Amino acid sequence: MEISLRLKEIANMVDKCESVVDVGTDHAYIPIYLIKNNICKSAIAGDINKGPLDRAKNNINSHRLQSKIQCRLGPGLTKIHPKEVNAAIIAGMGGHLIKDILEESKEVFKNLDFLVLQPVQNPEALREYIYSMGYKILKESLVFEDNRFYEIIKIKYDENPKSVDHIYYEIGEYLINTKHPLIxxxxxxxxxxxxxxxxxxxxxxxxxxxxxxxxxxxxxxxxxxxxxx
Missing domain, CATH: 4.10.860 (DNA Excision Repair, Uvrb; Chain A)
Structure with missing residues (x-):
């Protein structure tokens, strides 16, 4: 299954695990890719809107993966129970919205092994929130596609607030330290x-x-x- 560079890099940030939830799944491309490539055994495709979720269901059915991928209608992580999945993906939303999703579902977040976040706007607001709350940045990556950059941030729940230069809200410190090829x-x-x-x-x-x-x-x-x- 062919997916975009952005989606592939998001998928590459996912460690092998039992189950993943993809928030704002749209066409369910990422859950399908993760299952087909044996990265996870089961997945939940979630979306706040019925139209995108119906498209996701159609794609899941066409790949005959309805026994491995569930679809759930609802905002953010609100339809996920604590410890129900190992990891979450929240991609294609603004940094402020992602921050709100994390804030309103802390009990789910606390029990995840990791989250992969891909803000399309205001990544600096999201990073500032991550540092101020003490969450741990595990990895960051960059993708250049369709004449624009996409930032991807992998985090884990922690309670160790960190003070950094404000420029690292805009430019991921991990990207600098690891000398990412696109930095x-x-x-x-x-x-x-x-x-x-x-x-x-x-x-x-x-x-x-x-x-x-x-x-x-x-x-x-x-x-x-x-x-x-």
Whole structure:
């Protein structure tokens, strides 16, 4: 079964285990891939909307995996019982929404071996939450597909809050330390993004001036990280 680079990298972050839940499953591509590649023995495909879940059911049936993949309608991890699965995948949502899902289902989260998270917006808000809550980052990865970067974060429940430079909310410290193959390209991409934002700030106000200072400081820190690679 062929899946996108993004989905394949998410699947590659999943350790071999008994069972996984895929939150916001849409077409159930990841659960199907995990079962077919013997990464997990059973899976739950969850979605808040009936339409995507019906598509998931059709795909599961076409692969004859209905005995191994259950479908559940509901938000986040609310339809999962503590200790029911070994791991969870929450992909394709904004960082704030992922944070809310983790916050409202802590009892489920506490009993998972790991979670694989893939925020499509606001990864910095998600990382800040992870560090402030003391959760453990096990691994991070990057994918470049369809002319954009995707960040993937693998975490585990812990209670050890960590203070880090705020630049590591935006750029995963694990990616820097392990010198991920795409990290330089990712850093330059962020530097270019902030330089373009600077060009568009033309208001002569105190808040605009403060915003410029903040962005210039970020650019300096990102350029320093490039030198570390």
């Amino acid at each position: 330089k390209k990712f850093l330059y991409n962020n530097i270019d993004k902030y330089k373009k934002i600077l060009q568009y700030i033309r208001e002569d106000t105190e808040s605009a001036a403060l915003r410029k200072v903040e962005i210039r400081e970020k650019i300096i820190k990102l350029e320093e990280l490039v030198q570390c690679i």
